[in-house]
Amino acid sequence: MRRITIFGATGSIGENTVDLLERQGGAEAYDVVALTGGRNVARLAEQARTLRADVAVTAYPDCLDDLEAALAGSGVEAAAGPQALAEAADRPADWIMSAIVGAAGLVPGMRALKHGTTLALANKESLVTAGPLLLGTAEAHGARILPVDSEHSAIFQALVGEEIDAVERIIITASGGAFRDWPIEALESATPEQASSHPNWAMGQRITVDSASMFNKALELIETKEYFGGDPARIEAVVHPESLIHALVGFRDGAIMAHVGPPDMRHAIGYALNWPDRRDLPVARLDLAQIGQLNFRSACEKRWPALRLAREVMEAGGLTGAAFNAAKEAALDAFLARQISFPRMAGVVEDVLTRLSGEGGLTKMQISLENVLEVDHLARQAAADIVRGSERQGSY
Ligand code: NDP
Numbered sequence: 001m002r003r004i005t006i007f008g009a010t011g012s013i014g015e016n017t018v019d020l021l022e023r024q025g026g027a028e029a030y031d032v033v034a035l036t037g038g039r040n041v042a043r044l045a046e047q048a049r050t051l052r053a054d055v056a057v058t059a060y061p062d063c064l065d066d067l068e069a070a071l072a073g074s075g076v077e078a079a080a081g082p083q084a085l086a087e088a089a090d091r092p093a094d095w096i097m098s099a100i101v102g103a104a105g106l107v108p109g110m111r112a113l114k115h116g117t118t119l120a121l122a123n124k125e126s127l128v129t130a131g132p133l134l135l136g137t138a139e140a141h142g143a144r145i146l147p148v149d150s151e152h153s154a155i156f157q158a159l160v161g162e163e164i165d166a167v168e169r170i171i172i173t174a175s176g177g178a179f180r181d182w183p184i185e186a187l188e189s190a191t192p193e194q195a196s197s198h199p200n201w202a203m204g205q206r207i208t209v210d211s212a213s214m215f216n217k218a219l220e221l222i223e224t225k226e227y228f229g230g231d232p233a234r235i236e237a238v239v240h241p242e243s244l245i246h247a248l249v250g251f252r253d254g255a256i257m258a259h260v261g262p263p264d265m266r267h268a269i270g271y272a273l274n275w276p277d278r279r280d281l282p283v284a285r286l287d288l289a290q291i292g293q294l295n296f297r298s299a300c301e302k303r304w305p306a307l308r309l310a311r312e313v314m315e316a317g318g319l320t321g322a323a324f325n326a327a328k329e330a331a332l333d334a335f336l337a338r339q340i341s342f343p344r345m346a347g348v349v350e351d352v353l354t355r356l357s358g359e360g361g362l363t364k365m366q367i368s369l370e371n372v373l374e375v376d377h378l379a380r381q382a383a384a385d386i387v388r389g390s391e392r393q394g395s396y
Contacts, residue, residue, distance in 0.1 A: 001031040003092060007085070007108050008099035010037035010044050012204045013122045013148065016266050017097050018047050020273055023282060027052040034088040036100070036108075039063055045070030052076075054091070057084045059104070086111050095273065097148070098123040101206055102329055103322075103376055106130055110369065113143040120272040122148040124223045125329075129322040130372045131226030145227075146272040151220050152227060153268035154246035154259030159228075162251070169250040170228065172220055173240035174299060175200050177212035179342075180241065184303055190342040192335060200243040200263045206332060213345055214299070215328050218310035222321055225314045232314035237307060239297045244286065262286060305346040309353070318363035320353065322372045323379040327352035330383030340390050348390070352382045 004021065008014045014037070021030055032051040037044035038059045045067060048056035055077040058067050064080035071078050079087070089096070089111035097120045098109045105123030110130075112119050114137060121127065126134055138145050147156050151172040159167070178195050179187055195212040196205050203211075210216035217237050224235050243263040250256045261267050262284040270281040301308040306328075313320045330352075331345040340348065356362055356379060365371045 001029065003031045003033050003094045004096075005032075005034040005036075005088060005091065005093040005112075006097040006099065007036045007088075007105065008038075008097070008101065008123070009035040009047055010040040011099055011101060012202065012207075013099035013265060013269065014097065017099065017269050017273070018051065020266055020270050020281075021051060024273075024279070026050065033091050033093045036085055036088055041067040042070055045074070045076075048076045049074045055079055055088060057088045059085060059100075082107070090115065093117055095120060097269075098126065099148075101125075101204055103129055103325060106134075106372070107369075110134065110137055113137045113145070114141050116141045116143045118144045118146060120146045120148050120269070122269075124149050124152075124219050125325050127223045127226045128219050128325045129376065130367065130369070131222075131321065132367050133369060133372065135226070146275055147227060148265075148268050148272050149220060149223065150261075150263075150265060150268045151247040152223060153271055154261075155224065155228060155249055157259055157271065158247065158249040158257040162249075162257075164228065164230075166251050166253075167228075167230065167234075167249055168252045169234040169236060170224055170230070171236045171238055171248040171250065172217070172224060173243070173245050173247065173296075174214060174217045174237050175211065175241060175243045176239045176299075177214065177216075178208075179212050180239070187303075187343050188341050192338070195335075195342060199241070201265075203265075205336075209332060209335070210328075213306055213342065214304035215306040215332070215345070215349075217299070217304070218306040218313075219325065219328075221307070221310040222313055222324070226321075232311060235314070237299045239299050241295055242291070244291065244294060260286065305350070309346065309349060312353070316357065316363055319365050319367060319371060319375045320357065320362045322375040323353055323356050323362055324349060326376040326379035327383045330380045330387070334383070334387040339387055344390055348383055348386050351386045352379050355382050355386075 032053040034055045035053045036057040041063050057079045061080045067078045089108040096112045099122040106126045109126045195209040198208045245258045248258040264283040313324045327349040331348040334340045
């Protein structure tokens with residue numbers, strides 16, 4: 001039986017992965033090694049019981065008692081804390097889903113790759129912060145990284161049987177998020193509640209807000225460059241309000257391959273789970289005649305400055321992505337805590353990049369795990385400082 005581990009099992013991607021495992025035979029068909037979560041230990045324990053996991057791990061030591069109580073009599077081991085998460089990655093597995101949200105997903109993912117495991121990567125932050133390190137570790141240990149982000153799964157599928165040298169450009173689509181049609185001036189008063197509703201996709205809160213600001217698309221542009229390589233100038237984002245085409249790959253002969261599918265993450269997760277085969281998936285089938293039309297418009301960098309910042313990060317390379325992601329996470333926290341306004345998030349990230357990249361600081365450092373974690377720390381500190389400054393100036 002295939003041995004499976006899910007990092008971030010209680011989140012949106014994690015739940016969809018659990019759903020697919022259950023539909024494909026559950027504990028009878030898969031040997032579930034480890035399931036990890038954060039504070040939702042009741043759900044984590046429920047999943048671990050149903051899938052008969054060997055171990056359930058919460059990221060938070062103060063949640064261990066509750067997890068142990070919820071698992072009492074089940075035979076499932078309970079563990080907690082960052083070290084336990086890393087150890088879960090050391091347990092032999094054939095396929096590991098990386099679906100922790102944020103930079104916290106990097107260390108378990110790196111550990112898993114060192115064992116030559118196949119890593120289904122939803123945690124885009126790992127590639128943004130430490131792309132060369134992650135890919136280098138996979139190569140050195142004969143491990144494979146399968147993209148799970150819908151755009152990157154779409155690109156991956158469009159490239160089956162193709163030579164990467166024949167690719168002229170890659171276009172990823174963006175729904176435009178909650179504020180796509182708002183006047184730009186109105187964004188100053190946008191609330192976390194308003195930013196947390198997505199027109200097409202049901203996702204975790206953080207990525208939903210990142211969709212409204214396009215920081216999610218910014219991360220995906222960088223992720224595209226890291227995973228598929230190529231000139232950043234040939235990687236584009238276009239607004240496609242229906243979210244039915246996820247990505248398009250343009251080839252040197254002018255042909256474009258587009259991946260079309262319903263906005264349901266089980267598609268991309270199922271593709272990675274069953275790769276290289278295709279199996280039945282419980283996603284809606286599209287009726288193109290009923291859909292009638294697909295719309296596209298250019299992604300305005302005035303409305304979404306995160307896209308301009310992504311381009312600068314792709315061009316700078318080095319550890320700029322690590323600073324960008326950490327600053328973005330800190331700015332998002334500040335917005336959710338109502339310390340800064342929605343548009344100010346991009347300003348905070350830009351200020352952090354300016355502060356840390358002086359004298360080529362971010363591009364000259366070696367890309368090692370220690371340096372990535374150090375830059376992550378420095379960027380969060382700088383962001384907190386800048387947020388405090390914004391509050392003093394009353395620029396909410
Ligand atoms: P969620 O917020 O829904 O879930 C995050 C998961 O990570 C939960 O299991 C959560 O536990 C756990 N978690 C939270 N903080 C920590 C931490 N510090 N250490 C360890 N575990 C933690 O996120 P999503 O499922 O939406 O996204 C997961 C990843 O997948 C992100 O990187 C996102 O960008 C990416 N992604 C998501 C898509 C989507 O459709 N949702 C689409 C494409 C990519 P708990 O809830 O128990 O506290």
